[in-house]
Amino acid sequence: MTTPAPTPAPQDQIAAQVAQLLAELTLAEKVEMMSGKGFFEALAQDDRVWGARPYRAGGGNERLGLSPLWFTDGPRGVTRGNSTCFPCTMARGATFDVDLEWRVGQVMGIEARAQGCNFSGAVCINLLRHPAWGRAQETYGEDPHHLGVMGAAMGTGIQAHNIIATVKHFALNSMENARFKVNVTADERALHEVYLPHFKHCLDAGIASVMTAYNKVNGEFCGQDRALLTDILRGEWGFTGFVHSDWVRGVHQVYGAAAGLDIENPEPLIFGEHLIAAVEAGTIEPAVIDRAVTRILTTQLTFAARQDPLPAYGPELIACEAHRALALEAAEKCAVLLENDGTLPLRAPHKVAVLGRLAALENTGDNGSSRVRAPYVVTALQGMRAALGDEAILHADESDLDAATAAAAAADVALVVVGYTAKEEGEYIMGDIALGADQKKVPGRPSLSPTPIGGDRDSLSLPADQVALIHAAAASGTPVVVAIVAGSAVLVEEWRAAANAILFSFYAGMEGGTALARLVLGAVNPSGKLPFTVARDAAHYPYFDRDADAITYDLWHGYTKLERDGVMPRYAFGHGLSYTRFTYAALTARAAPDGIAVQVAVTNAGDVAGAEVVQCYVGAPGIAAEQPKKLLRAFDRVELAPGETRIVRLHVPYDSLRWRDPAAHGWRLEDGVYRVVVGGASDAGLETGVRVSARG
Missing domain, CATH: 3.20.20.300 (Glycoside hydrolase, family 3, N-terminal domain)
Known part of the structure; x- marks a missing residue:
């Protein structure tokens, strides 16, 4: 009896096909x-x-x-x-x-x-x-x-x-x-x-x-x-x-x-x-x-x-109902509640002053190569009107501060939308970099311009007229909620005292206005966490020159730099508040064969459902070589009902703890006790230690 030849594996078949094509x-x-x-x-x-x-x-x-x-x-x-x-x-x-x-x-x-x-x-x-x-x-x-x-x-x-x-x-x-x-x-x-x-x-x-x-x-x-x-x-x-x-x-x-x-x-x-x-x-x-x-x-x-x-x-699948629903889900989950004195969520407001030019602007971000021409974009103003009715919404912007103050005074709360557009940050569109696009002026297409559009920011602060708008709203005596539209950190020191709540809503896509209304009105509980550090001073970040011919990148930036320098951020990496409260207990960490096994109990201690991002940071002994005080090494997002406790398990592979030895041009795992910190932000959490041996 003849044994049939084995069927070639798919990759073997593809390799043979490629070889034949190369020959032809x-x-x-x-x-x-x-x-x-x-x-x-x-x-x-x-x-x-x-x-x-x-x-x-x-x-x-x-x-x-x-x-x-x-x-x-x-x-x-x-x-x-x-x-x-x-x-x-x-x-x-x-x-x-x-x-x-x-x-x-x-x-x-x-x-x-x-x-x-x-x-x-x-x-x-x-x-x-x-x-x-x-x-x-x-x-x-x-x-x-x-x-x-x-x-x-x-x-x-x-x-x-x-x-x-x-x-x-x-x-x-x-x-x-x-x-x-x-x-x-x-x-x-x-x-x-x-x-x-x-x-x-x-x-x-x-x-x-x-x-x-x-x-x-x-x-x-x-x-x-x-x-x-x-x-x-x-x-x-x-x-x-x-x-x-x-x-x-x-x-x-x-x-x-x-x-x-x-x-x-x-x-x-x-x-x-x-x-x-x-x-x-x-x-x-x-x-x-x-x-x-x-x-x-x-x-x-x-x-x-x-x-x-x-x-x-x-x-028919393009921007279909299911895809638009996913865009809304993402917009609801991304917003980061930075501060809140209890003003949010708004409870049955009769009048809301929606303030700011950006509140009425379709503003989904950069107008360069990442631009998406959605079938529609819901602005913040449209979202609030759809949620509460036209009669409940007042609108004014930074072009008339007296009108803005009056609108705020006539409302139960002022929602001030501030931040940037593709003009202030985004892909740099200028000259032959845009393949000559700047030479052709087309109405309604702001990315084609004889002057620079986008590029690196020249400031980490809000424009002066937006800061003035926040203070004008606060001068009315009405509670002020500030929503920030931007692609990364914005300094808040010059105006945060005037705000009762601050929400970082980002460029939130085609359903951003709907999501913002649902967030501030409490239909959705904010659950986003900052993916960057917001400093108190621009000098706390690494040196940056947007016209540099040369720059050196080292080990330090963001939360690792601020922790090394002993500087407190305004908002830490991973920070984000909720309309409920989460507690952590029973943290354990052990050295398993392939990494550190971490376990912690997380409880929703409030009275509304919410999602928490459980973050695990690990700090190496740092004796063999200087290393950051701690680094994010695992995270998990968990949904919890009021009063619910869940045991969250996280795994940190040993390979992720190695440092690069430039003398050997390879990776080394340092022996010693590693700090394991687990919590809801990089600056808060429970801590324990675990001994790790490079020899297993």
């Missing part, structure tokens, strides 16, 4: 797969509207029937058509809700598929080093662990619907105006402990592609940096997917291909005929081209071989 492709066809194509022509045809169509971003061969990579951006929703607009990424970071982010990722995958795309740039996980960074709203926060967990949830959610996700921008991209020129210097510890671990977390979770950053790292542009793209990404981490550049100026020399860049986007400005010539001249090995094409094809064919979860991805 010419050098010119292979190099053509290593760049985008048609972007400039498409942009001109679309009147320079970003995202008007899918962009060809590499791959594809018509002769052999191979599909290109069709790209869409989307940190807060698919940037095509009239897609669902979610709260900005930073807002969703404030939810600390991994399941929610996974579901949001799925919606982005579904809506990308429904609009002809197979490649998504929605996963942005650059670390928030300083709140002035103009594109802070596109990432999740200042903590590497939190960034990795949330980014992995988003990316795997997108890929659940067989859209290839890319994680960006690799690496150390944390400033906007100078992004094309700045050289970021970081030593080995800062690089591996602070600025890279979240990328590894996402790639270990299965995200299939990486987008490089514009900036330099230690003297070399990221898109042609062998240390990043080959030594670390491939050699140390074992990444097997493909790497592509950011749009325009993402690579400067043809040797970027040999350094590990597989695709130049959006056009072959450096690759293309120059890369063919380099191969023919012998300065680039043919194996470099085959390696890149193998990565591209293997990734595409792997995704193409998977079964789709849905039977079809029709246009």
Whole structure:
């Protein structure tokens, strides 16, 4: 009896298919797969509207029937058509809700598929080093662990619907105006402990592609940096997917291909005929081209071989009722209650003064590459009117402070909406950086402007007229609730004493106004937690120069810097109040075989249901090398009914406690007693200790 030959594993079949395709492709066809194509022509045809169509971003061969990579951006929703607009990424970071982010990722995958795309740039996980960074709203926060967990949830959610996700921008991209020129210097510890671990977390979770950053790292542009793209990404981490550049100026020399860049986007400005010539001249090995094409094809064919979860991805799924409901859920969960003297929730108010220009403005965030043109946007003013009726709402703004004071005096409470727009923070749109977009003035399109739009903030404070508006409202004697719309930390020292409650509502997406009304009226209990630190003084943050040619990034920023310096924040990382009260008890931590096992009892001690984000911070002994006093190493969001107690278990892998030894170019686990702190914010909680041995 003859034993049948074993059926090849799917990956073996794909490898054989790739080898056959490589043999059939010419050098010119292979190099053509290593760049985008048609972007400039498409942009001109679309009147320079970003995202008007899918962009060809590499791959594809018509002769052999191979599909290109069709790209869409989307940190807060698919940037095509009239897609669902979610709260900005930073807002969703404030939810600390991994399941929610996974579901949001799925919606982005579904809506990308429904609009002809197979490649998504929605996963942005650059670390928030300083709140002035103009594109802070596109990432999740200042903590590497939190960034990795949330980014992995988003990316795997997108890929659940067989859209290839890319994680960006690799690496150390944390400033906007100078992004094309700045050289970021970081030593080995800062690089591996602070600025890279979240990328590894996402790639270990299965995200299939990486987008490089514009900036330099230690003297070399990221898109042609062998240390990043080959030594670390491939050699140390074992990444097997493909790497592509950011749009325009993402690579400067043809040797970027040999350094590990597989695709130049959006056009072959450096690759293309120059890369063919380099191969023919012998300065680039043919194996470099085959390696890149193998990565591209293997990734595409792997995704193409998977079964789709849905039977079809029709246009009726775009911004459908279920997706809009998810946008509302995210907006409700992201809001962070910073302060409250009992004014919130509002109890059956007869009149509410909704104050501020931003209250009546559709303001979902940046107008650059992350812009989503939702089918509608509910403003704060519309949300309050829908909840209470037109007759219950008074409106005035900072253009007439006397009218604002009068409106507040005639109301039971004043809701003052303050913060920023795409003019003050966001992607920097100016000159040829915008591909000439600033030369064409189009009414109603604020991102096309002869003057700079967006970019890094020049101040961490509110505009002076908004501060005056808050004080004008307070002068009426009516309680004042301030809602902050922004992408990262805003200093509050000059006006917080005038406010009875402060709510950080972020750029909250298409359902932001509905969510705000439900939050302040008590239909929803605020549960967001700050994904960044709000300082008392701008000087407490690291040095920041938005026009820098060079900058050094070290181990310290955010809560790690303030704790090292012995400085109290105004609001700590992880801070967020509720309409109920949570207590913690019975904390235990033990050294298990693969990490620290943590257990704590959390009780809702109030009379309304609520959600608490249980945060676990771990502090190393710090004897072998200086380390932060503590770092977030695990978290879990739990829903609790009034009076309910739940035992929460958290796991901290030993690998996450290692520090990078620059002498050995490797990781070390320090022996000793580790502090374990568990609570509802980084500055509060129960504490215990556990002894960890590097020898097991």
